[in-house]
Amino acid sequence: MEEQLLERLNAAALALKIQKPFDGRTTLATNKQGKKWKRRDPDALQGMVWHQELGWGSIEAVARYHTGPDSHLHAGGVESIAYTFAIRKNGQVVLCNDLDRAPWSQGYAGRKGDENAEFLSVMFEGFFQGTGVDDPSAGHPNDRQLLSGLVLWRICQDLWKWKAGDLYGHFLFGKPACPGDTLQTVVEAVRFNAPKKRKRKFTTVRQRQQGLKDCGFYKWKVDGLWGPGSRAALIAFQKECGLAADGLWGPNTEAALLGKLEE
Ligand SMILES: [Zn+2]
Structure with a gap:
C-alpha cells in the first residue's frame, strides 16, 4: 500500500x-x-x-x-x-x-x-x-x-x-x-476489485516442464531445455488424456494440462 x-x-x-x-x-x-x-x-x-x-x-x-x-x-x-x-x-x-x-x-x-x-x-x-x-x-x-x-x-x-x-x-x-x-x-x-485468479500459462519450456512435473509426468529437473525426457513426459501425458500422442505442444494439450492442474 x-x-x-x-x-x-x-x-x-x-x-x-x-x-x-x-x-x-x-x-x-x-x-x-x-x-x-x-x-x-x-x-x-x-x-x-x-x-x-x-x-x-x-x-x-x-x-x-x-x-x-x-x-x-x-x-x-x-x-x-x-x-x-x-x-x-x-x-x-x-x-x-x-x-x-x-x-x-x-x-x-x-x-x-x-x-x-x-x-x-x-x-x-x-x-x-x-x-x-x-x-x-x-x-x-x-x-x-x-x-x-x-x-x-x-x-x-x-x-x-x-x-x-x-x-x-x-x-x-x-x-x-x-x-x-x-x-x-x-x-x-x-x-x-478483488484480484481474479490468473490462469497458468505454458509459453516457455520451463512452464511446460513444470506443468508436466506438477501432474506427475515429468520426473527430471526443470531446466528449460526440451530434451528426450520432456518429450517422453509430454507423450505419456497425451496418451493418458486420450489426445494424439504426437509429442507436439498444441491447444488441446495445453487445455488438458490446465484442466488436470485445476482438478
Ligand atoms: Zn445482519
Missing part, C-alpha cells in the same frame, strides 16, 4: 475517534441461559461483515439484545451475534464489543464454519431498504456512514492484510435484507 495512503488512513482513524460507550457483557462470564461466551483469536479474523440495524431503533438496543445479560439464543441453540463496531448516523464509529467476542455460529452454504469466529462484524445505525423489507419507514445509510464504513474497512484491511474480496455483507451469509440495497452495492463494488 502506498505510503501516502497509509498516512491518510492513520489520520482518518484519528478523526474517527473510535469510542466505546457501551459493552453489554464486559463483566459477564455466561449469558442468561448459563452458556459461556465463546472467545475467538483476533489474529485469525479473515474479513469483515457489514450489517444494518434492521429496525431495532438504536445500536444500543441491538447490542443489548444480542450480547447483553438478556440476550436471546439463536434457534440453533447457540448464542447470538456480537458486533465489534457500529457506525452511527453522524458517522461516528463505536466499539461495541471486544475483538475476541464471538458468540454466534452460523456459517453458510459456500463456506463451512462460524461467521463470527472468523469475521469482524460492523453494524450501520438505521433501518435500510433491502430485499424483503416491505416497510415505508426504511431508508438508506447517509454519506457520512458510508465514508466511515469504507475508511474503517480500509484501516482493518491493512491491519489484517485482507484482500478486497474479504469484505462481506450479511446477504452473503443468507440474510438477504442485511445490510440493505445501498450497502450491498458498496460491498459488491469493493469485492469486484
Whole structure:
C-alpha cells in the first residue's frame, strides 16, 4: 500500500475517534441461559461483515439484545451475534464489543464454519431498504456512514492484510435484507476489485516442464531445455488424456494440462 495512503488512513482513524460507550457483557462470564461466551483469536479474523440495524431503533438496543445479560439464543441453540463496531448516523464509529467476542455460529452454504469466529462484524445505525423489507419507514445509510464504513474497512484491511474480496455483507451469509440495497452495492463494488485468479500459462519450456512435473509426468529437473525426457513426459501425458500422442505442444494439450492442474 502506498505510503501516502497509509498516512491518510492513520489520520482518518484519528478523526474517527473510535469510542466505546457501551459493552453489554464486559463483566459477564455466561449469558442468561448459563452458556459461556465463546472467545475467538483476533489474529485469525479473515474479513469483515457489514450489517444494518434492521429496525431495532438504536445500536444500543441491538447490542443489548444480542450480547447483553438478556440476550436471546439463536434457534440453533447457540448464542447470538456480537458486533465489534457500529457506525452511527453522524458517522461516528463505536466499539461495541471486544475483538475476541464471538458468540454466534452460523456459517453458510459456500463456506463451512462460524461467521463470527472468523469475521469482524460492523453494524450501520438505521433501518435500510433491502430485499424483503416491505416497510415505508426504511431508508438508506447517509454519506457520512458510508465514508466511515469504507475508511474503517480500509484501516482493518491493512491491519489484517485482507484482500478486497474479504469484505462481506450479511446477504452473503443468507440474510438477504442485511445490510440493505445501498450497502450491498458498496460491498459488491469493493469485492469486484478483488484480484481474479490468473490462469497458468505454458509459453516457455520451463512452464511446460513444470506443468508436466506438477501432474506427475515429468520426473527430471526443470531446466528449460526440451530434451528426450520432456518429450517422453509430454507423450505419456497425451496418451493418458486420450489426445494424439504426437509429442507436439498444441491447444488441446495445453487445455488438458490446465484442466488436470485445476482438478
Ligand atoms: Zn445482519
